[in-house]
Each structure stands twice: as structure tokens, then as C-alpha cells.
Amino acid sequence: MRTATTLIWILALLPAGLALITLWDTQWQSPTAVLAALGRLAGVGGLGFLLVAAALSSRVPGFDRAFGGLTKLWQTHHRLAALSFLLLLLHPVLLAFAGAGQLGGNPATAAVTVLFPSWDYWEVWAGWGALLTMMVFLAPSFSFFGQPNYQRWKFLHRLAGLAILLALAHAFPLARALPHPWDYVIWITLTVLAVAAVAYRWLFSRAYLSGIVSGAGGRFPYRVIRKEKITPDVVEISFAPEKEPLRYQAGQFVYLTPYDKALKSGHGEEHPYTISSSPEEPEMRIAIKDLGDASRAIQSIDIGSHVRVEGPYGAFFRSDYDEDSELWIAGGIGITPFLGRARFMRETMGEVDVCLIYCVQDASRALFAQELADIARDLTGFSLHQHYFREQGPLTLEFLQGHCPKIAARAAYVCGPPPLIALSRKLLGKAGVPKNRIRTEEFNLL
Amino acid sequence: MKKLCYSVFVAFWSSVATMLALHALAAEQGAKPAAGAEVKVYTLAEVRQHSKVDDCWMAIEGNVYDVTAYVDKHPTPPSVLQPWCGSEATEGMRTKGYGNDHSPAAWEKLEEFRIGKLAQ
Structure with missing residues (x-):
């Protein structure tokens, strides 16, 4: 695990850890006391995870590299949020059970009194508000009711702010698991982190666009200058900067917002796409496959249309490996980061040691096949091997070893659909590539 | 993780519903103290x-x-x-x-x- 990710987990576990220390001596004498202590721990832990997940919710260009890219950062965000949700679901149930033991009388009535006190106890109802809001905004994230629609998911996810406000309104008056004033110190610190992250999204990254601040990251206006149809469902669009150009590395991605009212879908909506051009090129190119409403509509975007580009994000290609030799495994449209790096290598390097295994259904689905073959011909040490799974079945260890020498000594990069990534990890493990030298990028940001 | 979250989400509402049902049954059986008595x-x-x-x-x-x-x-x-x-x-x-x-x-x-x- 990377240092930044470890630090985030320590921060998220801090409130629950401190609460455990204070609850440890006094609270474990009876089943009721154990339930009450666990209920409080669940509440404290859940709020800690929720606030740290919120602090990670902002896409600060460059910040994600410390975590191994935005996809990895969001995996951490997702895990924190899921744990928070689980703990916060347990929190009222455990406290209700504890109340059933503590208050005497009919246990069910006591439990219901804990869960639904009179309206005077607004702080308890604020907790209910927070939990119900979480259910609403997390339902699409966890696909509770089928695959979510991206725009609806994004819209509902803004309710996270309301859930956090209600959760804090619940926790501040009722907080007693942490020793005072440490409870205030911890909750205020985590809240400030979360607010800072959201404030960045709303204020600072907008300031980039209006030109108040200039720098290496943020939002950049571009214009569509060319479109090239690669296959019937893939287009590569070239963009020219309207002000200063975005500086990026090969294999990074951006959020692209097209402003073309003629588009059937996606006008003014942002979607993530990988940059397919070399950072050395004056124009930026992005290859887009028709995978949804917006990516289908953008295939017919008008030349001259304005777009907004936000980024760059991702850290697919690492520069801190000792190994100079690389193995690339691409599946379908997952070729785009490799294409960007291959173009960059052709422009800037005389000799490389790269094996590219390109997996597609059949020869007609291979994207940029001619250009990749040209690069393989021109660039010493760059070899291209197509794998057609309709004829050859799934990728095998024999195929890898038969086409790429000394696999165990290489740094491996995999980009493609999740099943190919899972299979590649298995095969690379068998081939002797250590886990920390396998880098993967999934096109699945939800 | 998604399946686990969904399971706990369902279990949560089942538990709350069970507590409410038992509470309703208990309220039905227990006689309420007379209200409105002089303080x-x-x-x-x-x-x-x-x-x-x-x-x-x-x-x-x-x-x-x-x-x-x-x-x-x-x-x-x-x-x-x-x-x-x-x-x-x-x-x-x-x-x-x-x-x-x-x-x-x-x-x-x-x-x-x-x-x-x-x-x-």
C-alpha cells in the first residue's frame, strides 16, 4: 500500500481507535454494556470514515498521483464510504439493543424509544436524517436498484454534503465516546479537511478556468479541430488549446465537457477519457469508444465546438521502477494509454524494451493497428503481438511467454475490461512478476 | 462490497421493522396508565x-x-x-x-x- 493511502486509513481509524481506548476499561461488564460500547464505536468509526471519504472526494489534479492515480484514490474513497455506511447502519441497531437491556420494561418498547424518541430530541432525528440521506445517495453507488445512470448518480451524490451536515449535527451534541476536548479537535479537523476538499472543487478549480490562477492543473478551454473515425464505434478527436495547454504525461486522463448544443446527449456534462496523444504533440488527442449515451453522441461532435478539459489525472506509468523493460497488456479501447506512450516513445527515444500484447475479439476490432505496426517497425525494441480471443480463446501464460521474453524481469501494465485485468494479474503472478510491479487501470470509475 | 452493503441495508430495515412490530404488540397487551390525572x-x-x-x-x-x-x-x-x-x-x-x-x-x-x- 502506498504511504498516502496508509496515512488516509490511519486518519480514518483515528476516532474509533481513541474511542476504543476510552471505552476499554469501563464498558465491557455486561451484554448491555458491550452492545452500548459497540454501538458508540460504530457511530464514531462510521463518522470518521465518512469525513475522510469526503476529504478524498475532490479531484485535485496531481494530488491523486500520491495514491497511484485517481482510480486508486477512488477505490480508497469507495472502501471508506462503504465501511462508513455499514458501521452507521449498525450504530442505531446496536444502541437500540443496548437500550432494550439498559432501560428495563418491555425490551422492544425500550429499543423503539431509543430509535424514535420524541421530537424534542432533534439530535437523534438529525442522525436519522443523515442515515436516510446516505441511503438515497449511496443506493446508485452500490447498485442497490440496478446499474445507475451516470448523471443521476452524480446528482444524487451531492446529497453527501447534506448527510455530513446532519451527521455532525447528530454527533456534536451526543458525542461522549471520546474524551473532551479531543472529540472536538478530531471532528473539527476531519470536517475542515472535508470542507477544504469540496471548497477546492467549487472555488479553486473554477478560478483556473477564469484565468485568476494559472498552473499545472485545473480546467482548460480547448476547441475541436479534427475528428478521425477509427472504427464504426471509435473516434479519435484532436483538440487545440484556446489559452495555455494542459501539461500531462503519457497515459493520463482528463474529464472532458463538450459544449455543443447539437449533441444528442452529454452537452455540458463531464466524462473521463484517456489522452491518446503524446505529451510532445501540439494538439491533444482523445480516442473515444461508443460505450454510453454521451460517448455515443460525442462521436458526431462538430468541428470547432468548445470543450472544457480538466486534469490531468492518473499515474498509470510509473517512473520509479528500476526495470527499463516493460510488458503492456491492452484490451480493446484499453489501448489508449499505451498508444499515447508508444507515440511519445517513438518521438523521444531511440531504443526501448517493450512487449505490447493487444487483446481484441478479432482482427477487425484492433484499434490503431496500422499505426502500432508502424511504431513496432520504426522503434527498436518495441514489439507488437495481437491476441484474438475469438480464435485463440482467453489469454494464456503460454501466449505471453511465447511472445515476450523474460517476463519476470519486466514492469507490467494492464489496461482493459475488468475480466482481462483479473486474468492478466493471475498469469503475471504465475510468470513470476511481483505484485508491486503490476500496474492496472480499469475503465470503471463508479 | 456492494453485495455486503446491500445485505446489511436489508438487515437494517428488517431489524427496525421487527423492533417496531414487537413494540406494537407489547403496546397492545400492556394497559396504558390513565392520562389526565391531576399532577x-x-x-x-x-x-x-x-x-x-x-x-x-x-x-x-x-x-x-x-x-x-x-x-x-x-x-x-x-x-x-x-x-x-x-x-x-x-x-x-x-x-x-x-x-x-x-x-x-x-x-x-x-x-x-x-x-x-x-x-x-
């Missing part, structure tokens, strides 16, 4: 007569409570409650003796033991 007023001197753990009244925020039946069920030992028996115990209820208020549920529970108001 009795006690002086602090009268409260002071009941200062033992087996006969324990407390004055809390202007009301008088006979908590004798609850002393044994209270999470802390009776010796902790004993000093508050027969006295103005708002501070004990609000601070538990170390600055932490009782929970909303505990305050609601207390109402079951109210016997009247404290004379001003």
Missing part, C-alpha cells in the same frame, strides 16, 4: 424523606421521580445512585458526575417514573 406537587422536604436505595425519590428539572424500581436495573451499581436519592438530582442526570449527559433514551425512560412536580 401532584411535592416539596423538597417531602422528597428528602425518600433517600434510600430501596425507597428512592429524586427531583430533576422541576419534576419529582420515584426511581426505586429502576435502581437495580441502572447500569452503574446502586451505590452510585444512592447519594442522589432524596435530593435535587438534576446535576447527576445531566453530568453522570463527570460531565457527560444521559442519552435521550435515558431521559425518556425517566419519564416513566415521574410522580409529580416539585413545589417552587
Whole structure:
């Protein structure tokens, strides 16, 4: 695990850890006391995870590299949020059970009194508000009711702010698991982190666009200058900067917002796409496959249309490996980061040691096949091997070893659909590539 | 993770529904105390007569409570409650003796033991 990710987990576990220390001596004498202590721990832990997940919710260009890219950062965000949700679901149930033991009388009535006190106890109802809001905004994230629609998911996810406000309104008056004033110190610190992250999204990254601040990251206006149809469902669009150009590395991605009212879908909506051009090129190119409403509509975007580009994000290609030799495994449209790096290598390097295994259904689905073959011909040490799974079945260890020498000594990069990534990890493990030298990028940001 | 979240989400509502159902059944069976009865007023001197753990009244925020039946069920030992028996115990209820208020549920529970108001 990377240092930044470890630090985030320590921060998220801090409130629950401190609460455990204070609850440890006094609270474990009876089943009721154990339930009450666990209920409080669940509440404290859940709020800690929720606030740290919120602090990670902002896409600060460059910040994600410390975590191994935005996809990895969001995996951490997702895990924190899921744990928070689980703990916060347990929190009222455990406290209700504890109340059933503590208050005497009919246990069910006591439990219901804990869960639904009179309206005077607004702080308890604020907790209910927070939990119900979480259910609403997390339902699409966890696909509770089928695959979510991206725009609806994004819209509902803004309710996270309301859930956090209600959760804090619940926790501040009722907080007693942490020793005072440490409870205030911890909750205020985590809240400030979360607010800072959201404030960045709303204020600072907008300031980039209006030109108040200039720098290496943020939002950049571009214009569509060319479109090239690669296959019937893939287009590569070239963009020219309207002000200063975005500086990026090969294999990074951006959020692209097209402003073309003629588009059937996606006008003014942002979607993530990988940059397919070399950072050395004056124009930026992005290859887009028709995978949804917006990516289908953008295939017919008008030349001259304005777009907004936000980024760059991702850290697919690492520069801190000792190994100079690389193995690339691409599946379908997952070729785009490799294409960007291959173009960059052709422009800037005389000799490389790269094996590219390109997996597609059949020869007609291979994207940029001619250009990749040209690069393989021109660039010493760059070899291209197509794998057609309709004829050859799934990728095998024999195929890898038969086409790429000394696999165990290489740094491996995999980009493609999740099943190919899972299979590649298995095969690379068998081939002797250590886990920390396998880098993967999934096109699945939800 | 998604499946686990969904399972716990369903389990949560099942638990809450079960508690509500049992509560409704209990309410159906137990006779409610008659409402609207005249509120009795006690002086602090009268409260002071009941200062033992087996006969324990407390004055809390202007009301008088006979908590004798609850002393044994209270999470802390009776010796902790004993000093508050027969006295103005708002501070004990609000601070538990170390600055932490009782929970909303505990305050609601207390109402079951109210016997009247404290004379001003």
C-alpha cells in the first residue's frame, strides 16, 4: 500500500481507535454494556470514515498521483464510504439493543424509544436524517436498484454534503465516546479537511478556468479541430488549446465537457477519457469508444465546438521502477494509454524494451493497428503481438511467454475490461512478476 | 462490497421493522396508565424523606421521580445512585458526575417514573 493511502486509513481509524481506548476499561461488564460500547464505536468509526471519504472526494489534479492515480484514490474513497455506511447502519441497531437491556420494561418498547424518541430530541432525528440521506445517495453507488445512470448518480451524490451536515449535527451534541476536548479537535479537523476538499472543487478549480490562477492543473478551454473515425464505434478527436495547454504525461486522463448544443446527449456534462496523444504533440488527442449515451453522441461532435478539459489525472506509468523493460497488456479501447506512450516513445527515444500484447475479439476490432505496426517497425525494441480471443480463446501464460521474453524481469501494465485485468494479474503472478510491479487501470470509475 | 452493503441495508430495515412490530404488540397487551390525572406537587422536604436505595425519590428539572424500581436495573451499581436519592438530582442526570449527559433514551425512560412536580 502506498504511504498516502496508509496515512488516509490511519486518519480514518483515528476516532474509533481513541474511542476504543476510552471505552476499554469501563464498558465491557455486561451484554448491555458491550452492545452500548459497540454501538458508540460504530457511530464514531462510521463518522470518521465518512469525513475522510469526503476529504478524498475532490479531484485535485496531481494530488491523486500520491495514491497511484485517481482510480486508486477512488477505490480508497469507495472502501471508506462503504465501511462508513455499514458501521452507521449498525450504530442505531446496536444502541437500540443496548437500550432494550439498559432501560428495563418491555425490551422492544425500550429499543423503539431509543430509535424514535420524541421530537424534542432533534439530535437523534438529525442522525436519522443523515442515515436516510446516505441511503438515497449511496443506493446508485452500490447498485442497490440496478446499474445507475451516470448523471443521476452524480446528482444524487451531492446529497453527501447534506448527510455530513446532519451527521455532525447528530454527533456534536451526543458525542461522549471520546474524551473532551479531543472529540472536538478530531471532528473539527476531519470536517475542515472535508470542507477544504469540496471548497477546492467549487472555488479553486473554477478560478483556473477564469484565468485568476494559472498552473499545472485545473480546467482548460480547448476547441475541436479534427475528428478521425477509427472504427464504426471509435473516434479519435484532436483538440487545440484556446489559452495555455494542459501539461500531462503519457497515459493520463482528463474529464472532458463538450459544449455543443447539437449533441444528442452529454452537452455540458463531464466524462473521463484517456489522452491518446503524446505529451510532445501540439494538439491533444482523445480516442473515444461508443460505450454510453454521451460517448455515443460525442462521436458526431462538430468541428470547432468548445470543450472544457480538466486534469490531468492518473499515474498509470510509473517512473520509479528500476526495470527499463516493460510488458503492456491492452484490451480493446484499453489501448489508449499505451498508444499515447508508444507515440511519445517513438518521438523521444531511440531504443526501448517493450512487449505490447493487444487483446481484441478479432482482427477487425484492433484499434490503431496500422499505426502500432508502424511504431513496432520504426522503434527498436518495441514489439507488437495481437491476441484474438475469438480464435485463440482467453489469454494464456503460454501466449505471453511465447511472445515476450523474460517476463519476470519486466514492469507490467494492464489496461482493459475488468475480466482481462483479473486474468492478466493471475498469469503475471504465475510468470513470476511481483505484485508491486503490476500496474492496472480499469475503465470503471463508479 | 456492494453485495455486503446491500445485505446489511436489508438487515437494517428488517431489524427496525421487527423492533417496531414487537413494540406494537407489547403496546397492545400492556394497559396504558390513565392520562389526565391531576399532577401532584411535592416539596423538597417531602422528597428528602425518600433517600434510600430501596425507597428512592429524586427531583430533576422541576419534576419529582420515584426511581426505586429502576435502581437495580441502572447500569452503574446502586451505590452510585444512592447519594442522589432524596435530593435535587438534576446535576447527576445531566453530568453522570463527570460531565457527560444521559442519552435521550435515558431521559425518556425517566419519564416513566415521574410522580409529580416539585413545589417552587
